Amino acid sequence: MELTLERLNKRYEQQWALHQLSLRLSPGMLGLVGPNGAGKTSLMRMIATLLEPTEGRILWNGQDIRTHGQALRQVLGYLPQNFGIYPEFTGRQFLRYLAAMKGLPSSLLHRRVDEVLEMVNLEQVADRRLLTYSGGMKQRIGIAQALLNDPELLIVDEPTAGLDPSERVRFRTLLASLTRNRIVLLSTHIISDVEAVASRLVILQEGRVLSDTTPEALLVTARGGVWSVTVDQATALHLQASYQVSTMVNQVSGVTLRLVSPTRPHEAAVVVDPSLEEAYLLATGRQAVRV
Amino acid sequence: MTTIIHARAPQRSTATERTPPLLPVLIWELRRVLASRLFWFQALGFFCFQLFLTWALHASEGFDTVSNNVQLYASIAGTSARGLLHTLPLVLVMLVLLLPFVTADGVTRDLSRRTHELLMTTALPTWAYVWGRYLAGLLISLGLALLLLASILGMGMLLHLTVADYPLPQIGAVLFLWVGMVLPATILVSSFGFALSTLLPRLSTLVKVVILVAWIVGALVIPRGLGNTTTPPSWYVNWDPTSGITALGLLPAYAIHLGPSITSEAQLQQLILSMENKMPDLAGWFAPHLLLAGFSLLLVLMAALAFKRSRDVLT
Numbered sequence: 081m082e083l084t085l086e087r088l089n090k091r092y093e094q095q096w097a098l099h100q101l102s103l104r105l106s107p108g109m110l111g112l113v114g115p116n117g118a119g120k121t122s123l124m125r126m127i128a129t130l131l132e133p134t135e136g137r138i139l140w141n142g143q144d145i146r147t148h149g150q151a152l153r154q155v156l157g158y159l160p161q162n163f164g165i166y167p168e169f170t171g172r173q174f175l176r177y178l179a180a181m182k183g184l185p186s187s188l189l190h191r192r193v194d195e196v197l198e199m200v201n202l203e204q205v206a207d208r209r210l211l212t213y214s215g216g217m218k219q220r221i222g223i224a225q226a227l228l229n230d231p232e233l234l235i236v237d238e239p240t241a242g243l244d245p246s247e248r249v250r251f252r253t254l255l256a257s258l259t260r261n262r263i264v265l266l267s268t269h270i271i272s273d274v275e276a277v278a279s280r281l282v283i284l285q286e287g288r289v290l291s292d293t294t295p296e297a298l299l300v301t302a303r304g305g306v307w308s309v310t311v312d313q314a315t316a317l318h319l320q321a322s323y324q325v326s327t328m329v330n331q332v333s334g335v336t337l338r339l340v341s342p343t344r345p346h347e348a349a350v351v352v353d354p355s356l357e358e359a360y361l362l363a364t365g366r367q368a369v370r371v
Numbered sequence: 372m373t374t375i376i377h378a379r380a381p382q383r384s385t386a387t388e389r390t391p392p393l394l395p396v397l398i399w400e401l402r403r404v405l406a407s408r409l410f411w412f413q414a415l416g417f418f419c420f421q422l423f424l425t426w427a428l429h430a431s432e433g434f435d436t437v438s439n440n441v442q443l444y445a446s447i448a449g450t451s452a453r454g455l456l457h458t459l460p461l462v463l464v465m466l467v468l469l470l471p472f473v474t475a476d477g478v479t480r481d482l483s484r485r486t487h488e489l490l491m492t493t494a495l496p497t498w499a500y501v502w503g504r505y506l507a508g509l510l511i512s513l514g515l516a517l518l519l520l521a522s523i524l525g526m527g528m529l530l531h532l533t534v535a536d537y538p539l540p541q542i543g544a545v546l547f548l549w550v551g552m553v554l555p556a557t558i559l560v561s562s563f564g565f566a567l568s569t570l571l572p573r574l575s576t577l578v579k580v581v582i583l584v585a586w587i588v589g590a591l592v593i594p595r596g597l598g599n600t601t602t603p604p605s606w607y608v609n610w611d612p613t614s615g616i617t618a619l620g621l622l623p624a625y626a627i628h629l630g631p632s633i634t635s636e637a638q639l640q641q642l643i644l645s646m647e648n649k650m651p652d653l654a655g656w657f658a659p660h661l662l663l664a665g666f667s668l669l670l671v672l673m674a675a676l677a678f679k680r681s682r683d684v685l686t
């Protein structure tokens with residue numbers, strides 16, 4: 081199985097969301113990261129046949145999905161960033177409904193719904209109305225519906241948004257277990273999610289591929305670019321204004337900063353091992369502060 | 372604690388195992404609607420209101436005359452064929468007020484609820500999705516139309532048992548009027564509302580308002596404006612989907628001439644009884660009404676063909 085994106089362009093009126101984007105995806109997990117407005121959601125919606133490219137082609141196993149969209153949809157699992165539910169249904173009914181829409185035969189439908197409910201740990205509340213579900217539970221129902229047809233191509237857009245830390249870990253473990261024999265495309269703002277499960281990392285910026293690499297390779301390129309320094313409050317504010325700060329911790333002895341910079345930002349700064357988030361910041365040149 | 376998660380692969384289904392795609396859409400949409408308690412409350416409320424309306428209109432029309440300086444009065448049964456021609460356009464308006472809200476949002480509801488993307492990324496064929504949603508809405512609308520029929524017959528029988536001289540509803544005549552007036556109107560409004568809302572999802576509310584206003588004008592305002600003095604043109608009588616003008620055109624066939632032989636209210640009532648349950652003349656208007664319903668299906672077909680799974684919007 082193979083998904084190929086050929087010189088994709090997407091324009092909304094005068095605004096270009098994607099520029100000449102080309103990628104080739106084979107089984108495994110690809111983490112798609114990038115700042116807001118980078119074009120991640122547009123790209124995912126195009127692959128999911130919800131949006132047509134302005135130019136370029138998307139090929140699923142060599143066939144253009146513009147004309148063979150049905151072939152792709154039969155093997156597609158998609159979790160949108162924001163999705164609605166039918167509040168009249170229970171969790172189990174909602175999944176059975178979507179399983180029926182996905183064309184699962186009735187002989188298989190009930191068993192498969194029970195399986196995915198177990199996978200996302202919702203068996204105990206499956207017969208409660210969706211109206212009573214918390215945000216995290218709704219998100220897990222969304223994940224469950226994407227898995228109903230055992231998809232060959234699984235697209236998940238910000239899947240861990242709204243999940244508590246234990247649910248996030250559980251979801252990451254689940255995603256990691258799903259990467260065999262399928263293509264998983266994971267879009268997220270949470271770099272640690274990608275670090276944990278993705279074997280390939282694509283950074284999008286302003287609709288272009290800024291970097292197509294592996295998490296390990298990105299970390300290697302960031303070596304020597306991340307610094308740690310403890311300074312007083314005034315100096316910390318000065319550094320914060322001049323450099324990318326990934327972490328800022330207030331301590332009794334002063335303020336400890338982790339700075340992302342290709343050059344030494346302060347005479348007392350020492351080089352430290354970069355995290356993937358810092359490597360990402362270095363690549364995108366964006367600023368993020370964690371206090 | 373270690374959590375072990377196994378991702379098991381389901382047996383992939385073959386084409387021969389799959390059920391026809393229209394059926395699951397239809398069945399599940401019906402299940403979804405019927406799972407809502409609000410729907411059952413609304414249906415019950417509608418039925419009770421129709422019962423009340425039938426009761427309130429059971430003697431809304433009457434004939435009075437003077438014989439030997441004595442004022443004579445006899446009323447027309449609201450559930451008789453003649454009475455229904457007078458009351459059905461109004462009763463039908465009450466049904467039509469509900470129908471766009473039942474059917475128009477069959478597809479647009481998925482857009483507003485954000486369930487659209489979940490459905491459009493399944494292998495469900497577009498035609499099955501649109502027609503399944505339409506047919507589910509139509510079946511629910513027809514269910515409401517049947518409640519209307521049940522309220523007319525049920526209240527008619529109750530009135531027959533409790534009110535002196537109130538005639539038993541003639542089931543044949545009531546059924547013919549239901550099939551010729553209520554059924555086509557139900558299909559027409561359901562199809563119009565669904566098709567226009569599906570084609571213009573952002574204007575869904577406007578579509579409903581336009582249908583309701585147009586219907587009220589056609590069924591109540593124009594017939595009142597014409598009154599009893601103006602004879603509407605026959606094409607309008609035959610092709611009026613609201614049945615307001617159709618009823619107006621059929622009423623002259625029920626005219627009675629009160630002669631000097633009528634000397635008591637019992638005689639007058641007997642004369643009215645012999646007239647009011649006469650089967651209405653079906654020639655001219657019955658087939659056009661059914662044709663209008665048939666044409667409206669073409670609009671749904673157009674909506675199904677024009678419906679796009681992908682939407683070129685940023686969000």
